[in-house]
Amino acid sequence: MFNFTRRDEGYLWVLRAVELRRASHRPRLHVDDVADALAELAATHREMPGNLNLRYMLDELVDDHVLAPSDDASRAGSLALYRRRHTTYQFTELGYRAYTAVEDVLSTRLDEVSLSRLVFADVLADFRALIEANLAGDGEEVYRKLSRLDSVVADMTRRAARFYLMLDDLARGTDSSPETFLRYKDALLAHMADFASDLARYAPRLAETVHRVEESGVEVMLARAAEADERVLASPQARHDDWRRRWQGLRDWFRASPVQPSDADQLQAATVSAIGGVVGLLRQVLEGRRGGVSRQAQLRHLARWVMAAPDDGAAHAIVAAGFNWRSVRHLGGRHDDPELISTRLPWWEAPGVPVNVSMLEHGRRPSPGRPAPLRRGEGAKAMLHRRQAAARARAAAAEAALADSGATGRVLGQDEVAVLLRLLTLALETRTVVSGRLLVAHAGTASLRITLTPSAEGCVVRTEYGRLHLPGVAVAVEAVVPADRRDRLEGSVGEVSSRR
Secondary structure (H helix, E strand, C coil): CCHHHCCCCHHHHHHHHHHHHHHCCCCCECHHHHHHHHHHHHHHCCCCCCCCCHHHHHHHHHHCCCEEEEECCCCCCCHHHHHHHCEEEEECHHHHHHHHHHHHHHHCCCCCCCCCCCCHHHHHHHHHHHHHHHHHCCHHHHHHHHHHHHHHHHHHHHHHHHHHHHHHHHHHCCCCCHHHHHHHHHHHHHHHHHHHHHHHHHHHHHHHHHHHHHHCCHHHHHHHHHHHCCCCCCCHHHHHHHHHHHHHHHHHHHCCCCCCCCHHHHHHHHHHHHHHHHHHHHHHHHHHHCCCCCHHHHHHHHHHHHHCCCCHHHHHHHHHHHCCCCCCHHHCCCCCCHHHCCCCCCCCCCCCCCCCHHHHHHCCCCCCCCCCCCCCCHHHHHHHHHHHHHHHHHHHHHHHHHHHHCCCCCEECHHHHHHHHHHHHHHHHCCCEECCEECCEEEECCCEEEEEEECCCCEEEEECCEEEEECCEEEEEEECCCHHHHHHHHHHHHHHHHHC
């Protein structure tokens, strides 16, 4: 049945012409019908050969059981026309499958593979419709939904297998064609990420829906599907067993068993692993192209150097340098005190040197290990926070007392003296001299303001520790009123004046 693949190309074009008319719901064709279809194909395909002996080629395809002949005398108006047009041709079932198999191989493009992520919503809707049909006792609808689900899941599995096969081929051919990978990497990563996201979103709902289908009665559903099955040549028990096998495949695809995860979970894990593999492959490609040449070119260049080496020692040295081969480190070491061992002592008489276990077993020098955890001292931090809060509270109380009673005419406490000295420091730093005279100086905080006015008498501030003499200046301390509060006070005073 595949003899037409070993003959010239015209036989394939004849079958394409028969398929063109078959797609237009004309299964039986005369020779003239095939010739018209070939003319239509020739208008769009210049590579199609010409001068084909159609009747001979059709008879050859009949002998190969790809086409089936039949007689049709209804269109013959004369004896000559009957002799010329009495035979019609159509595909046999196996012949059509052989032709479509060849066409699938010829038309397959490796770059047109994808994961079917848009069918999850339709699968969920079909499962829900299957539940309703099974509960309503509609056997034909149960058969249609089960057939659709079986074909959709089979297509999903086939597309996933082709997609991951394409990823493996891409990984194996990266060194020879890294440009192809770099051109499609963004589309690959986005496509796999979208598929993984949709699968993770729909997988729980699909598993729950499959459980609801089983609760509606699996045996009754399979019996209805087998009864509505149109394969009349198969026995009822064979149809029932076939639908049981198909349903088990659907169930295993979306719902996990106690011993193994579902096929959807396995596909999810494979997709996540493939994303990591693509990212790792991208890193390798970028590292290989960082020097301007691919890894394959580098290895070929190194091989040429090795083959051109003058002797074996030079070849070994080149390979050792290229692949970073070194001496076996765990067979040698240094003594703690090398001066105690004579340099003239043979190695078999010298004392042994202890070797660390990690160097002996793994070839790596011992590491100091993970650093000790940092002690946070939560208790000390809390104590410091309490001290800072108490100090801020005492400073605020001292500022309030200075604002209410001033700095003179009374004895100041320790906190009030600290606030006053801080304000005096700020005010003395801001004093300026104009024409040999000191001007008034101001300083303050958010709630307190100090004014230093030149005065011949000076002032004295009494504290718990003694008296503080300030010659040449008079000290005045007052509270600072915020701007919004001052505006409200001025507005209130103006309103009272207008009323009076």
